[in-house]
Amino acid sequence: MREGKRLLSPSQVAQTAGVAISTLHFYEREGLITAERNAGNQRRYRSDVLRRVAVIRIAQQVGIPLKDIAERLAQLPTDRAPNAREWAQLSGQWRTQLDSRIESLLLLRDSLSACIDCGCLSLKECPLRQPQGG
Numbered sequence: 001m002r003e004g005k006r007l008l009s010p011s012q013v014a015q016t017a018g019v020a021i022s023t024l025h026f027y028e029r030e031g032l033i034t035a036e037r038n039a040g041n042q043r044r045y046r047s048d049v050l051r052r053v054a055v056i057r058i059a060q061q062v063g064i065p066l067k068d069i070a071e072r073l074a075q076l077p078t079d080r081a082p083n084a085r086e087w088a089q090l091s092g093q094w095r096t097q098l099d100s101r102i103e104s105l106l107l108l109r110d111s112l113s114a115c116i117d118c119g120c121l122s123l124k125e126c127p128l129r130q131p132q133g134g
């Protein structure tokens with residue numbers, strides 16, 4: 001059977017992906033994943049949702065905002081999971097974002113270090129009181 005054709009219940013997906021069923025519903029509401037309905041109007045997910053959930057979890061772990069994840073996933077085909085090439089592109093873009101955040105955090109840390117020995121809290125002098133926070 002081809003990946004994506006097998007239908008899974010929310011509990012099967014939740015157990016296999018290591019997330020709560022409520023998380024799946026949340027992802028669905030946010031447009032990150034989609035579900036079909038069976039004859040009894042119960043949710044059923046194509047099995048390719050497992051890779052999609054894995055991508056979402058990794059991106060969240062890295063600190064990528066859900067809105068950004070949704071935008072990236074929306075650029076991918078909806079009838080299958082992201083393939084290795086697409087995953088490489090996504091993870092490469094997120095790596096760049098992560099590098100940028102690390103650089104900002106290092107600058108903030110250095111500014112905070114200066115504050116530890118100062119204590120002026122001056123709007124004019126303290127880099128952390130500036131609109132950009134340093």
Ligand code: FES
Nearest residue numbers: 115118120121126
């Ligand atoms: S408290 Fe003085 S520089 Fe931040």
